[in-house]
Amino acid sequence: MGKGLMVQKFGGSSLANVERIQNVAKRIVSYKKKGYDLVVVVSALGDTTDELIKLANRINPEPSEREMDMLLSTGEQVSVALLAMAIHKLGYEAISFTGIQVGIITDSSHTRARIIKINTDKIKQELNNDKIVIVAGFQGVTFNQDITTLGRGGSDLTAVALAKELNAKECEIYTDVEGIYTTDPRIEPKARKLEAITYDEMLEMASLGAQVMQARSIEVAKKFNVPIHVRSSFSKKSGTMILREVKKMEDVVVSGVTVNKSEAKITVCNVPDRPGIAARIFKELAVHGISVDMIVQNVSHLRQTDISFTVDKIILPKVIKLTKQIAKDIKAGDVLQDEDIARVSIVGVGMKSHPGVAAKMFEALAENRINIEMISTSDISISCIIRKRFAELATRAIHKKFALAK
Amino acid sequence: MGKGLMVQKFGGSSLANVERIQNVAKRIVSYKKKGYDLVVVVSALGDTTDELIKLANRINPEPSEREMDMLLSTGEQVSVALLAMAIHKLGYEAISFTGIQVGIITDSSHTRARIIKINTDKIKQELNNDKIVIVAGFQGVTFNQDITTLGRGGSDLTAVALAKELNAKECEIYTDVEGIYTTDPRIEPKARKLEAITYDEMLEMASLGAQVMQARSIEVAKKFNVPIHVRSSFSKKSGTMILREVKKMEDVVVSGVTVNKSEAKITVCNVPDRPGIAARIFKELAVHGISVDMIVQNVSHLRQTDISFTVDKIILPKVIKLTKQIAKDIKAGDVLQDEDIARVSIVGVGMKSHPGVAAKMFEALAENRINIEMISTSDISISCIIRKRFAELATRAIHKKFALAK
Numbered sequence: 188m189g190k191g192l193m194v195q196k197f198g199g200s201s202l203a204n205v206e207r208i209q210n211v212a213k214r215i216v217s218y219k220k221k222g223y224d225l226v227v228v229v230s231a232l233g234d235t236t237d238e239l240i241k242l243a244n245r246i247n248p249e250p251s252e253r254e255m256d257m258l259l260s261t262g263e264q265v266s267v268a269l270l271a272m273a274i275h276k277l278g279y280e281a282i283s284f285t286g287i288q289v290g291i292i293t294d295s296s297h298t299r300a301r302i303i304k305i306n307t308d309k310i311k312q313e314l315n316n317d318k319i320v321i322v323a324g325f326q327g328v329t330f331n332q333d334i335t336t337l338g339r340g341g342s343d344l345t346a347v348a349l350a351k352e353l354n355a356k357e358c359e360i361y362t363d364v365e366g367i368y369t370t371d372p373r374i375e376p377k378a379r380k381l382e383a384i385t386y387d388e389m390l391e392m393a394s395l396g397a398q399v400m401q402a403r404s405i406e407v408a409k410k411f412n413v414p415i416h417v418r419s420s421f422s423k424k425s426g427t428m429i430l431r432e433v434k435k436m437e438d439v440v441v442s443g444v445t446v447n448k449s450e451a452k453i454t455v456c457n458v459p460d461r462p463g464i465a466a467r468i469f470k471e472l473a474v475h476g477i478s479v480d481m482i483v484q485n486v487s488h489l490r491q492t493d494i495s496f497t498v499d500k501i502i503l504p505k506v507i508k509l510t511k512q513i514a515k516d517i518k519a520g521d522v523l524q525d526e527d528i529a530r531v532s533i534v535g536v537g538m539k540s541h542p543g544v545a546a547k548m549f550e551a552l553a554e555n556r557i558n559i560e561m562i563s564t565s566d567i568s569i570s571c572i573i574r575k576r577f578a579e580l581a582t583r584a585i586h587k588k589f590a591l592a593k
Numbered sequence: 594m595g596k597g598l599m600v601q602k603f604g605g606s607s608l609a610n611v612e613r614i615q616n617v618a619k620r621i622v623s624y625k626k627k628g629y630d631l632v633v634v635v636s637a638l639g640d641t642t643d644e645l646i647k648l649a650n651r652i653n654p655e656p657s658e659r660e661m662d663m664l665l666s667t668g669e670q671v672s673v674a675l676l677a678m679a680i681h682k683l684g685y686e687a688i689s690f691t692g693i694q695v696g697i698i699t700d701s702s703h704t705r706a707r708i709i710k711i712n713t714d715k716i717k718q719e720l721n722n723d724k725i726v727i728v729a730g731f732q733g734v735t736f737n738q739d740i741t742t743l744g745r746g747g748s749d750l751t752a753v754a755l756a757k758e759l760n761a762k763e764c765e766i767y768t769d770v771e772g773i774y775t776t777d778p779r780i781e782p783k784a785r786k787l788e789a790i791t792y793d794e795m796l797e798m799a800s801l802g803a804q805v806m807q808a809r810s811i812e813v814a815k816k817f818n819v820p821i822h823v824r825s826s827f828s829k830k831s832g833t834m835i836l837r838e839v840k841k842m843e844d845v846v847v848s849g850v851t852v853n854k855s856e857a858k859i860t861v862c863n864v865p866d867r868p869g870i871a872a873r874i875f876k877e878l879a880v881h882g883i884s885v886d887m888i889v890q891n892v893s894h895l896r897q898t899d900i901s902f903t904v905d906k907i908i909l910p911k912v913i914k915l916t917k918q919i920a921k922d923i924k925a926g927d928v929l930q931d932e933d934i935a936r937v938s939i940v941g942v943g944m945k946s947h948p949g950v951a952a953k954m955f956e957a958l959a960e961n962r963i964n965i966e967m968i969s970t971s972d973i974s975i976s977c978i979i980r981k982r983f984a985e986l987a988t989r990a991i992h993k994k995f996a997l998a999k
Contacts (some may be wrong), residue, residue, distance in 0.1 A: 205648070205651050205652055208652060209652065239671070242611070243674075243675065243678055244676065246611055246614060246675055246678045246679050246682065247679065247681055247682040248679040250644045250678045250681070251677065251678060251681055253688075254674045254675075254677045254678050254681070254689060255674070257673065257674040257677075257689050257691075258670075258671060258674035258675065258678075260670075261667035261671050264663060264664075264666075264667045264670075265645070265664060265667050266904075267663065268649075268660045268661070268663040268664035269648065269649065269652055269660075269664065271657065271660045271663075272652045272653040272657060272660050273653065274653065274654050274662075275656070275657055276653040276654055280660075283660060283663055283741075285663075287693060287694075287738075288739075288740075309738075332693075332694050333694075334691075334694075353837060370994045394948070450935050467663055469774070580978050
């Protein structure tokens with residue numbers, strides 16, 4: 188006994204049917220047997236959330252966000268009850284709680300609420316009773332007792348926040364992949380599972396298209412230094428640790444290659460090249476709640492320049508309409524759109540101190556005759572926009588160039 | 594404006610699909626337009642509750658009652674959210690609440706909790722904001738914030754209790770039949786819908802097999818004199834009022850005929866006829882939580898007698914096993930079981946002051962050569978046990994004898 192507290196989070200695919208729920212229960216009990224205190228956070232079973240959203244949209248295409256949260260939060264409530272029953276069946280004590288019951292207090296931004304504070308009294312009390320505590324992920328409650336949800340992937344956030352508040356030794360995130368890979372194994376079969384990765388790298392990878400964990404929950408983990416272990420609920424193998432610092436980091440320049448095909452490129456041609464014009468375009472877009480990704484401005488010719496930027500394809504029609512209006516206002520030329528792009532990126536904290544990383548990436552592309560259309564860099568990542576049809580080829584080429592398969 | 598407050602309750606069959614939810618929303622809005630303040634109580638959609646029970650049983654055949662309540666209460670939560678969305682779609686303001694949020698405080702008898710008190714502050718506040726308030730039926734919460742449910746038909750209880758607490762003018766119970774009938778219209782097409790019936794008659798009919806409303810909710814309505822209107826959600830016709838007293842009651846001797854085929858008869862033969870023996874049998878059964886219905890003891894011969902009683906078929910195997918043990922202990926003879934019976938009953942507050950009602954009922958059976966095997970009477974009802982195959986014939990004969998079709 189007394190191995191300390193562990194928070195375990197199981198996603199919807201880990202709970203998609205009765206057999207999987209029973210397997211999750213067995214895994215939890217195996218940790219209890221080892222002497223861990225356990226707080227378990229669960230998502231809704233399988234595709235429940237998507238199905239509830241569809242049902243709501245049939246009734247009202249623009250449902251109230253408060254009522255949407257009321258509806259969606261039932262998904263996790265079903266999960267906690269069933270998982271508790273499955274654990275009882277194995278002869279162990281477990282007790283389930285909703286977000287309201289625990290007291291996961293959030294602001295009132297329905298469908299994307301932020302956690303303000305967590306009341307851990309009930310959880311601690313039941314842990315003292317030697318029970319396995321099961322908490323509904325994704326949901327919280329306002330001071331006014333309205334039910335809220337934390338946005339897509341919100342159960343990760345519940346788990347990390349509880350791990351922080353309860354001072355857990357580790358937060359395990361169970362999913363349907365075995366961990367974080369050097370790149371998507373469906374694209375490059377030689378992709379290697381990383382033993383460890385830093386919060387910063389994981390954040391960068393999440394924002395560049397890796398969908399293993401919700402970005403906000405990694406931010407919280409980073410802020411409070413919560414060790415995360417991303418691993419598969421279908422395997423006993425260990426997965427990938429997400430930590431503040433990774434040993435032997437000096438040697439690793441690039442940790443992974445990501446690819447994102449969900450963006451579109453918009454180009455405003457012949458923009459008058461004078462101070463404040465770029466600001467005007469992007470301020471106007473921001474006012475309308477549009478989040479722009481990469482931005483590239485070419486050198487100017489004849490006091491005119493082209494400005495290109497990328498946005499998520501989902502909002503493309505809205506952005507095009509708005510950008511055309513702005514272009515007219517600032518007396519720019521045509522507005523072009525291009526959905527046929529992909530962004531390939533490399534991520535690694537080591538690249539800060541290693542010159543020549545960008546050159547090596549560009550070289551990999553050049554060797555495969557892949558043209559680079561836009562380039563963007565951050566402290567620990569480099570992204571290139573290329574033709575979409577080369578996305579997989581580029582990923583494999585870069586993966587090989589940096590010898591990520593080892 | 595200002596027509597006063599009405600509580601409306603819609604059952605699962607009234608909410609079984611998107612179209613029905615929309616129709617319920619239209620009906621609610623039509624009352625709002627007339628100037629009523631509205632509190633709406635809903636059950637889970639269609640067969641949701643049964644499906645959740647099945648799912649739970651696949652995971653654990655003996656699920657914890659606390660976790661069962663956690664699971665089942667999600668059904669009504671889905672309903673309130675969807676109904677609020679449907680009302681919003683019609684351009685009216687509505688807000689949904691769970692049992693926890695309203696503060697429907699119950700004891701901690703999970704799966705069959707009793708309401709201790711209801712906090713009506715939130716509801717009154719939203720009614721003052723001119724909103725239609727939608728409350729999840731069937732569920733409550735303990736002082737310790739555990740979710741409870743009120744047992745089968747518990748949404749009726751939520752509605753009646755809210756009507757009492759809020760001093761509503763009327764409590765409408767919407768269901769899939771048009772009201773309370775003189776007998777089951779599937780058995781006797783000439784059955785007549787009653788305009789009104791007393792709480793006592795309704796209680797008697799509920800316990801004798803009429804399944805329109807939960808008995809406990811009628812008890813509460815009676816205790817606090819809450820007028821109930823049972824009616825169909827698929828029709829605009831008025832249904833049946835359930836009241837303390839019904840006008841012209843003097844003339845009505847019998848209000849209805851009920852039939853119940855869900856009971857079995859058990860006979861303990863050759864019971865030694867001495868004081869305390871009957872008490873011993875039924876005390877023993879009561880200790881094991883077995884609820885016995887009719888009891889008949891024949892006159893004794895040779896200091897021995899036969900004792901017969903009826904129980905619900907669902908518990909028959911358990912009762913037989915127990916009764917055999919008791920029979921052995923008290924040195925009685927064989928224990929016989931008979932599932933082939935039916936109980937036909939007449940109910941009416943008028944029969945107290947009208948002699949000859951029983952005789953008239955027996956006559957109706959005799960005219961059709963139907964043998965009476967057991968007889969039991971209460972203040973306002975008379976029941977006969979007959980062969981099951983005669984159940985429908987007997988019902989029609991009695992219905993005709995008392996001229997209930999008018």
